[in-house]
Structure formats: structure tokens, C-alpha cells
Ligand SMILES: O=C(O)C1=C[C@@H](OP(=O)(O)O)[C@@H](O)[C@H](O)C1
């Protein structure tokens with residue numbers, strides 16, 4: 001649903017040590033995929049630990065509109081009765097994907113090779129984001145699109161009547177592009193191939209294999225190649241969603257920058273395609289221990305033990321960007337408290353997220369006394385012993401910008417305010433109570 005409520009300004013104030021346990025919500029990427037693949041399987045898929053953030057709730061509603069039965073049994077406990085590959089029907093009304101790039105792009109892929117028609121829309125942020133990156137490859141399967149100028153939402157799709165298999169080299173490393181193509185490939189006779197320049201998060205591949213599809217991955221000279229054999233019967237399976245490493249990044253960052261902090265964040269996914277922030281933090285000298293490593297729901301997970309301590313600036317190589325793409329805003333906050341400079345390379349994709357995240361972070365950090373340099377695809381943060389704060393950050397309907405500046409304000413000399421905490425519900429509905437329980441000082445302002 002589009003975020004239309006009144007803006008909710010919020011203030012973060014310097015706080016004493018953060019302590020205790022942070023139970024962060026289920027992984028957003030896996031939650032979307034659980035609902036979509038459940039809707040394309042025959043029979044009941046039971047999901048536990050589903051993220052009940054607005055982005056995922058919008059995907060649940062969309063799956064119902066395409067004909068699946070989606071039920072909530074309790075907190076995070078959901079079931080989907082799917083209609084099978086090729087079984088979607090045309091929805092009666094417009095599909096509103098709210099703020100969610102993952103939702104709209106994956107669902108467009110999932111329906112593009114079934115002969116039905118659907119119109120997609122979203123909030124002001126999603127309506128600015130590029131969609132040709134998925135509609136171009138989906139058109140190669142035979143789907144037809146009517147989009148606003150520049151390939152933006154709202155978009156109407158007529159799914160292909162006789163879809164043909166596609167081999168596609170993605171121009172940018174994007175799990176959303178890859179996943180849209182693979183989901184489209186499900187209802188196509190023969191092999192669909194995606195070659196991406198760098199490996200991106202592999203939840204679609206893991207979960208498609210779990211649902212019984214034939215899928216192979218290999219390293220080739222051009223990058224990372226995924227081959228899916230079409231027209232499988234997807235078998236429903238129980239899905240236990242691990243806790244989201246991108247959400248965990250916020251309490252982790254807060255503990256690293258607030259003196260005296262010592263927290264535990266249990267059951268967080270350590271999928272190597274999502275682990276770039278944690279690799280970077282260890283290089284910065286962060287005191288993080290990965291306790292009790294184990295496998296849960298087909299994903300490696302661990303309990304994170306995080307303590308405050310000195311940090312040093314580092315250079316993040318461009319080839320790590322995909323594995324920490326959503327974590328650069330919060331890394332730029334942590335970097336403000338490190339000794340020396342932190343350089344983030346290969347981050348051009350941040351400019352087409354919920355906001356232009358390089359610009360939003362640079363402006364908000366500068367307003368709080370931090371020196372930041374930017375180029376089209378890099379950002380450099382100059383760390384300082386004490387960060388003044390006292391500034392206001394504009395969040396542009398972007399949950400990660402909102403949470404990043406609230407974490408910043410927990411360790412600055414003066415309070416930090418944001419214009420709107422509303423978008424946080426897209427990925428981390430319990431952010432404020434969870435941080436408050438750790439000891440954070442957050443208040444409506
Ligand atoms: O596939 C996914 O679940 C996601 C992929 C990433 O987007 P891109 O594919 O655009 O990089 C990421 O930023 C987003 O939050 C979730």
C-alpha cells in the first residue's frame with residue numbers, strides 16, 4: 001500500500017550503553033520469495049518467521065489478487081495455497097506494490113509468461129524507480145508492456161501467450177532482475193539463462209531448488225551464470241525465514257558507535273551473498289563474534305555478539321557492493337565514527353533505490369557536521385573523534401535512510417532529527433520498540 005499517512009518526525013538523542021538482545025525481523029528478500037513461490041506451487045506452503053513489514057504485506061495481497069489463497073495464522077506464521085506454475089488469473093484491480101522494488105519486479109516476472117493482464121502501481125518513491133531493467137528482458141519472453149514515459153510505473157503487462165526461453169546478460173548486478181527473469185522462466189518450455197556481472201543474493205536459486213525446480217549455477221568468463229529448466233511442478237515446502245542481516249545492521253551499528261555497548265543479535269542469516277557489511281566491519285576492527293553458527297531453513301545463521309570499540313576507516317572494493325548493497329547508508333554512519341576515511345566504491349546502484357541513497361546520506365551527514373565526498377559511483381566519509389550532530393535529515397520515503405540517521409543520533413553530541421519515521425514499517429516495523437529496549441533514546445518530535 002502506498003505510504004500516504006502524515007509524516008512522523010522523530011528525534012534520536014545521545015544515549016548510554018546499549019545492552020541486551022535484539023530479535024530482528026525475518027529476511028525481507030526471503031519473505032517476498034516465500035509468498036511468490038508458494039503461490040506458484042501446487043498445495044500448501046507453510047511459512048514461519050515471515051517479515052510482516054508493509055513491503056511483504058503488499059506482496060501477500062498481490063498473490064491473493066492473482067488467485068492464491070494467503071492466510072495469516074499468527075505472528076509470522078502464514079500459509080499460501082498456490083495455483084501452480086501458469087495458474088495465475090488476471091487480478092480484478094490494480095496491483096499496488098507500495099514502496100517495494102523487490103515486490104513489483106519479482107511479481108512482474110512471475111506473471112509475464114502467463115496469458116493474463118495486470119496493472120502495477122506504487123508510491124511516489126517506487127514510481128520514480130527504473131523498471132525497464134526488468135520489462136526489457138521480460139519482453140524477450142513475449143510479454144507486452146505499456147509504461148509511463150521512461151519505463152516507470154504505472155505499468156500494464158499482457159503476459160506472453162506462447163512464451164519462448166531467453167538468455168539474458170544483466171547489465172547491472174541485480175538480484176531483482178535475475179529473479180524476475182527466473183520466475184518468468186518457470187512457465188516457459190526449455191532453459192532460461194541469466195548471466196550477471198557479479199554474483200548477487202542467491203535466495204531465488206536456493207528456494208527454486210527447494211521447491212523442486214531444476215536450476216544450475218556456474219562461474220563463466222562473463223560472470224555468474226544461472227540456468228533454469230522451465231515448466232517444473234513446484235512442490236510446496238515449509239519455509240523458516242531466517243532473521244534479516246540488513247535489518248540486523250541497525251542495532252549492530254548502534255552498538256558499535258555507542259560507548260560501552262554490548263548486545264546480542266540471535267539467528268541472523270550469514271548467507272555469503274549478503275555478508276559484505278560484516279566482512280567490512282571486521283576489516284574496520286569491529287568487535288563482532290559469530291556465535292553458534294548453524295543451518296536454519298536452508299540458510300547459514302549465527303548469533304552476533306557485538307561490542308563497542310575503536311574502528312578504522314577502510315576502502316570497500318567495488319566487487320563487494322552487491323553483497324552489501326542495502327547496508328551502505330548505515331556503513332556511512334559507522335564510518336563517521338571511525339579513525340580515517342572510508343571509501344565505498346562501485347555504489348552507483350544506490351542512486352536508484354527508494355531514494356538516491358548517496359545524495360540522501362551525504363546531505364544528512366553534512367547537516368550533522370560530517371565531511372562526505374561523492375562521485376557518481378562512490379562515497380567517501382571522513383571519520384571524526386566526535387560527531388557534532390544537531391542536524392535534520394530528509395528521508396525521501398526511504399526506510400534505510402530513516403533508520404540510519406536515527407542510529408547516528410544515538411552517538412552524536414547533539415540530537416539528530418528526521419522528517420519521517422513512517423517508511424520504517426516497510427522492512428522493520430518494530431524498529432523503535434526494539435531499539436528502545438536496548439536503551440536507545442528515540443522520541444516523536
Ligand atoms: O532481490 C532482492 O530481494 C533485493 C535485491 C536488491 O536490489 P537490486 O536487485 O535492485 O540490487 C536489494 O537492494 C533489495 O533490497 C532486495
Ligand SMILES: C=C(OP(=O)(O)O)C(=O)O
Pocket residue numbers: 028099100101102103326353354400427
Ligand atoms: C532497496 C530495498 O528494497 P526494494 O528494492 O525492495 O524496494 C531495500 O530494502 O533497501
